[in-house]
Every structure is written in structure tokens, then in C-alpha cells.
Amino acid sequence: MPVAMLKIPENQVAGHQAGNGKLGPLVDDSGRFYKPLQGDDRGSHEVSFYTSFSQDMTIPDQARGFFPVFHGTELVEASDGSGLKPHLVLEDLTVGRVNPSIMDIKIGSRTWPPESPEDYIAKCMKKDRATSSIFLGFRFSGLQFHSNNELGFWKPQRKAVQGLSAEEVKLVLRNFVSSNTSTGLESKPDCAFASVVLGGSTGILSQLLELKEWFEDQTTYHFYSCSIHIMYEKQLALEGKDPRAEIKLIDFAHVVEGKGVLDHNFLGGLCSLIKIIKHVLKASDECRTNGLLKDAQKNQDIAEN
Amino acid sequence: MPVAMLKIPENQVAGHQAGNGKLGPLVDDSGRFYKPLQGDDRGSHEVSFYTSFSQDMTIPDQARGFFPVFHGTELVEASDGSGLKPHLVLEDLTVGRVNPSIMDIKIGSRTWPPESPEDYIAKCMKKDRATSSIFLGFRFSGLQFHSNNELGFWKPQRKAVQGLSAEEVKLVLRNFVSSNTSTGLESKPDCAFASVVLGGSTGILSQLLELKEWFEDQTTYHFYSCSIHIMYEKQLALEGKDPRAEIKLIDFAHVVEGKGVLDHNFLGGLCSLIKIIKHVLKASDECRTNGLLKDAQKNQDIAEN
Structure with missing residues (x-):
């Protein structure tokens, strides 16, 4: 049954x-x-x-x-x-979610536990170096961004997003929180939902900072090759409602005992992701402020002429 | 001249x-x-x-x-x-210092920059795995602990302290801040100077937390194979004076551009060191409190009998 x-x-x-x-x-x-x-x-x-x-x-x-x-x-x-x-x-993390936009981000510059077999280490090292993991401390391992009900989702191949540079990662993050995305990566995303999805007391950044606090304390587990699953619903954001932004940890096939030591590999990668999200949030705030200032200036010009 | x-x-x-x-x-x-x-x-x-x-x-x-x-x-x-x-x-970091006790700690679970030649990566990886770097996120690369004016210093061979476990590192740190150390590692160090050297607003922990704050923000440099030099003067501590605890960063032959990304490798290792120092400080506080409680109990027992 x-x-x-x-x-x-x-x-x-x-x-x-x-x-x-x-x-x-x-x-x-x-x-x-x-x-x-x-x-x-x-x-x-x-x-x-x-x-x-x-x-x-x-x-x-x-x-x-x-x-x-x-x-x-x-x-x-x-x-x-x-x-x-x-x-x-x-x-099921997505139950009850309507067209969730999702990022699956593998955290840590190293995806192999210290006690792994040599061939496994070699395989992981090769991938960590070929992707953004070594340099950024994390890599995208899956994305789906909702565009709108006609166009559906942008869901790139994993290989296409694993090896992005810091600037490309920022562009992806800006697309994640934008209203003007289609089924590809927009070069000028509007970041319309940056503040409601990334910012605020219930946004992604707050949740990541709370997770960081735990990782600055816990010494029980080391999470190798584990991902952060980040999700929100664009339709709710478009309607001016709480977009239900949420982060969860997933994939624990390579968790090992911490033996009284911090998971510095995960924590480092998490801090790197937090720093980039802070940058995107700050840039979009400034962009919005500049936009408002420009609008105000325009209105003033119109009034004066 | x-x-x-x-x-x-x-x-x-x-x-x-x-x-x-x-x-x-x-x-x-x-x-x-x-x-x-x-x-x-x-x-x-x-x-x-x-x-x-x-x-x-x-x-x-x-x-x-x-x-x-x-x-x-x-x-x-x-x-x-x-x-x-x-x-x-x-x-000269030690100028004007009398018999300073020193720890030189190489920070980061990885000591090689991403763009290094293959043979250099292989050499560093081997050493990072053979020492405590991979597991702890740092390794001791040099120690000198002052015992007293007769015995002089305990200055172990570098090879002997590079590969310590978390528990052994804690024991070394307890010895660093103890009055009863001789020219070897004491198994029961008294941690007499833990609170004045590690704790307080000018102690090692405060300085490391301040350094951490900068590493949570700066994206200009990535410090591979760089060390934290930690120092204080035991004689001053014995005399009840400010022991002049100080940390400095040294060795920058493998610093590379950060290109807008956090130095997650250094930051992770730094957080791991901070966590272990917090542990040593807390344990010595509890030990002292227990000692005081025991003394109080003893005095009470004497008074009652």
C-alpha cells in the first residue's frame, strides 16, 4: 500500500x-x-x-x-x-512549498575527512581544486530559481555552477533574490527581494549567523561534504508576504567525530559564504538607496522645471 | 660599522x-x-x-x-x-623582554596557496597530514617555556610538538601558563597564570578574538603558512605584575591576494585555537574554584573538629 x-x-x-x-x-x-x-x-x-x-x-x-x-x-x-x-x-524539506527557489551549497574547502583512503582523498582533492571549494570555501552543488509561472525554473547543470569565481557567485546570489530573472542568469538582476529574503531577523543571513554561533561552539561532529539547503518562495515575495526563507543542513554521509575540536573546515567555509551574502545585501541596499535618491532627484527636477 | x-x-x-x-x-x-x-x-x-x-x-x-x-x-x-x-x-618582537615564554603556532589546516606548483602542494599536504594541521587547523612550530632562572627554558624539538593531539595541545597550553613547570612537560601543571596570561581584557584570548574580528572582515590577503607568535614573561607574573602577554603574526612568504574572499583557511584554524584556549581557561578557572572550595571545606572541617 x-x-x-x-x-x-x-x-x-x-x-x-x-x-x-x-x-x-x-x-x-x-x-x-x-x-x-x-x-x-x-x-x-x-x-x-x-x-x-x-x-x-x-x-x-x-x-x-x-x-x-x-x-x-x-x-x-x-x-x-x-x-x-x-x-x-x-x-521532506519542500513539502507545502509552492515553486521554491533553492540553492544547495556544499560547505568547506576540503570535502574529505582526515582518515579517508588515499584514492578517495585524491578524488576529492581533484574536485575541490577544480571547483570553487578550495578558493571560496564552498561550491554550488545544485540550483533551481523560479522565474514565473509561464517560464518555470532556471535549473542549471551542476557542472556549470560548481566552479564559479567570487564575482560570479555574487551574481548568482543577486539573481536568486531578483524579480526580473528569466530562465537564465540575468546580468542586471534587480535584487528586489534581497532585503526580505537575505536580510531581517528571519532572513537567510540571520539564520546563517545563528548556525555559525553553533559551529563556534560544537566539537562533537565534523561535517565533511555536507550542504546548506537554502530556500524561499518568490511568489510570496511578489505578493508582499513573508517569503518563508529557510536554511537546513543536508547530506551527512561523511560526518566524523569531532573529538573535542571545532569543525574549522565547515566554519571557515560558512564564514566565507556569510561574508559574500553580507556583500550582496549591502550592495543591494546601496543600489536601492541610490535608486530612491535618483527618483527623488528626478521628481525634484520635474517639479523645478 | x-x-x-x-x-x-x-x-x-x-x-x-x-x-x-x-x-x-x-x-x-x-x-x-x-x-x-x-x-x-x-x-x-x-x-x-x-x-x-x-x-x-x-x-x-x-x-x-x-x-x-x-x-x-x-x-x-x-x-x-x-x-x-x-x-x-x-x-625585533622580543626586544626588552626578559626570558619570554613563547609559542609559535602555524595557523590553517592547509599551508599551501591554491595556485602552487604540484610538487609544492604534495610536500605541504604530506606535512599537513603528518602533523596536527589537518585535524586541529593549526600546529606548533616552535616553543620555549621559561622554567626559572636556574633551569632556564624548556625548548622541545619542533618535530616533537608538530603532531600533537587536541588533549596534548591542551596540556602544552596549561604548561605554558603554569608556575610549576621544569625543563619538560609537567603532567599536572598548576595553571597559576592562566587567568592573567590567557584571560582578561589584555590577555591572549582577547587579542585572538580581536584578530578574529579582522579576519571575519578582511578579504585582501590570504595568509598561508603564517604563524601566530604568542609571548609573555613568567617572571613578571610571579611578581604579580602585568606579564606583558602579546600576540603577533609572523612569516608572510606564502601570502596571496584574497580577491574579495575571506581567508577561511586561516580564520577556521584561528577559531579552533581560540576554542581550545577557551577550554583551558575555563578548566583552570573551575580548577581554581574547586581548589578554593576545597580549602574552604578544609578550614571549616578544622574549625568544626
Whole structure:
């Protein structure tokens, strides 16, 4: 019975994807996300993390709020038709969201834990150096930006956004919070929603700063190759409503014990992302102020002439 | 004439050292430190950094205070007898200091800039992984702890302290601020000077937090393989005077342009060091409080019996 209710998620931007007989995550109608356990030890590793984390009473509630709710594991019909397979059962982060704009950002200049096998380190190092990770301390691993109801989404190939420069990342962020985006990257995004999505007490920046506070304290886990999932609803912003901006941490297949040491790799990358978002927010505030000043000047000119 | 005044520094704990006909830094009587330009491009790279930094008017005064004063370059008689050679002329950090206890800590889990040659990356990676850098985000690269006037200093070999675990690093830090250290590492250091050296508004922790604030903002430089030089005078602490705790940044042969991006590698390592120092300070406070409580209990027991 539950098998019939599972379907392919609409708003997944990174990771293995179901469809065309491939193995990938599924969702049900009650807000649960079923992630198949990867064949190697990554799947069991992620289950171990969720199990340990959900039982760890030292985690402050505020920090726990940044993680998807964990509902254990379950055998469900796999999306590739290979029969009943174990799946992680998690909160579906996009349930109830209408056309969410999403950024999936892999945090840390290094994506491999210190105790990894040599071939895994070599593979990760190559990718960290080929993408923006080494220089920026993070990389985009998936994007979907809603344009409007006719045009739908801009959803670039992952390879196209992993290796961006700091200036290109800022342009992507400006597009993320703009009303004039189409199905590509606008060179002059209007940043109309920068202040409501990025700024304010419930915006992305505030949430990232709260996450940073936890990372400046916690020494239990080191989050390698983990992502921050950033989301809001443009339609709500267009209607002048709360755009429901939200960040969550996802992907814990490479979390290792912190052994009393800060996760300096994640924290550094997080600080770098925060700095760039602050820059985008400040620039859009200045842009808006200049725009208002120009409008005021124009009105004055008209009045005077 | 100036050649005769140059001598081998007494308080150098890391880097190439003069003496026995080897090439190394020299000092004069007026508080200047002469660092020979290394033969490869490291020397000229460090000169470029000091030149650029000293002319950069965007650096806040507070941040500038963390750097040795730069007095240009000068041709002086090299310590290895090879004749007149170009030297960086810097502030001698230990001038006027009596038996300073010093820690030289190389910051960052990665010591190589992204654009380095492959063989250099391989060499640095090997060392970063073999030492504590990868796991802790920093490594000791030199220590000298003053014991007392009879015993002199504990000055371990660099190799012996580069690869310490978090617990061992905490033990070294406790020894750094203890009165009962001899010429080795005490397993039960008394942490007598923890609060005056590490704590308070002029202590090491405050200075590191101020440095952190700058690193959360500056995007001009990325400091690879750079060290924090931490120093205080135990004799002053023993006499109940201000122990003159001070941190400075040193070694800039691998600084590269930040290009608008935070130095997440340095910042992450700095945060990790700060967290461990906070731990040592808190533990020594609790230890002292427990000691006082025990003393009070003992006195009460005596009074009651």
C-alpha cells in the first residue's frame, strides 16, 4: 500500500535523482522524504549520524532546528524497480512549498575527512581544486530559481555552477533574490527581494549567523561534504508576504567525530559564504538607496522645471 | 660599522636559525630584526607582502598592531659568512623582554596557496597530514617555556610538538601558563597564570578574538603558512605584575591576494585555537574554584573538629 503513494520529488536540486528507472529519493504525501541507502558504506554512515544525532541530548534546540527531522529507516520499493530496499526516512524539506527557489551549497574547502583512503582523498582533492571549494570555501552543488509561472525554473547543470569565481557567485546570489530573472542568469538582476529574503531577523543571513554561533561552539561532529539547503518562495515575495526563507543542513554521509575540536573546515567555509551574502545585501541596499535618491532627484527636477 | 653590532637572536623558536656558520636572522641593539631573504622566491614574496601591507591605507590600526613593524630591506653581512646579503628589516618582537615564554603556532589546516606548483602542494599536504594541521587547523612550530632562572627554558624539538593531539595541545597550553613547570612537560601543571596570561581584557584570548574580528572582515590577503607568535614573561607574573602577554603574526612568504574572499583557511584554524584556549581557561578557572572550595571545606572541617 505505501509503495503506491511514493513519488519522485519535484524540488530536488542535487544528488542522485530517481526517474528513468534510476535509483533516487522518493517522497510521500505526508511530508516524508525516502533516501535510498547508498550501496557502499555511505548509506550506513548517514544512518549512524542521524541515529547518533537524534539521540544526542547535548544539541541545543536551535541547532537541531537546522537539521531535517529523522524518522528512522524503512524498507520501501526502490525507484529503480530493484525491489524493497532500505531507505532513510526524513522530513521532506519542500513539502507545502509552492515553486521554491533553492540553492544547495556544499560547505568547506576540503570535502574529505582526515582518515579517508588515499584514492578517495585524491578524488576529492581533484574536485575541490577544480571547483570553487578550495578558493571560496564552498561550491554550488545544485540550483533551481523560479522565474514565473509561464517560464518555470532556471535549473542549471551542476557542472556549470560548481566552479564559479567570487564575482560570479555574487551574481548568482543577486539573481536568486531578483524579480526580473528569466530562465537564465540575468546580468542586471534587480535584487528586489534581497532585503526580505537575505536580510531581517528571519532572513537567510540571520539564520546563517545563528548556525555559525553553533559551529563556534560544537566539537562533537565534523561535517565533511555536507550542504546548506537554502530556500524561499518568490511568489510570496511578489505578493508582499513573508517569503518563508529557510536554511537546513543536508547530506551527512561523511560526518566524523569531532573529538573535542571545532569543525574549522565547515566554519571557515560558512564564514566565507556569510561574508559574500553580507556583500550582496549591502550592495543591494546601496543600489536601492541610490535608486530612491535618483527618483527623488528626478521628481525634484520635474517639479523645478 | 653596523655589521659588528649584529648578533644571533636569543629568543627565536622556529624557522632557519643562525649559528655554527649557518644562514639565519640577526638582531641589533636598537630593536631591529634582520631576516635574510631566502634564495628562492619566498624572500622576495615576503618583501612584496610587507611593502604592500605597509602602504595599504585600508588596514585598520588595530589590525596593523598585530604585525611586526617593517623597516624596509638592507644589505648586511650574512650570518653564514657569505658576505653582504639582502635582509628584511623588521621590529625585533622580543626586544626588552626578559626570558619570554613563547609559542609559535602555524595557523590553517592547509599551508599551501591554491595556485602552487604540484610538487609544492604534495610536500605541504604530506606535512599537513603528518602533523596536527589537518585535524586541529593549526600546529606548533616552535616553543620555549621559561622554567626559572636556574633551569632556564624548556625548548622541545619542533618535530616533537608538530603532531600533537587536541588533549596534548591542551596540556602544552596549561604548561605554558603554569608556575610549576621544569625543563619538560609537567603532567599536572598548576595553571597559576592562566587567568592573567590567557584571560582578561589584555590577555591572549582577547587579542585572538580581536584578530578574529579582522579576519571575519578582511578579504585582501590570504595568509598561508603564517604563524601566530604568542609571548609573555613568567617572571613578571610571579611578581604579580602585568606579564606583558602579546600576540603577533609572523612569516608572510606564502601570502596571496584574497580577491574579495575571506581567508577561511586561516580564520577556521584561528577559531579552533581560540576554542581550545577557551577550554583551558575555563578548566583552570573551575580548577581554581574547586581548589578554593576545597580549602574552604578544609578550614571549616578544622574549625568544626
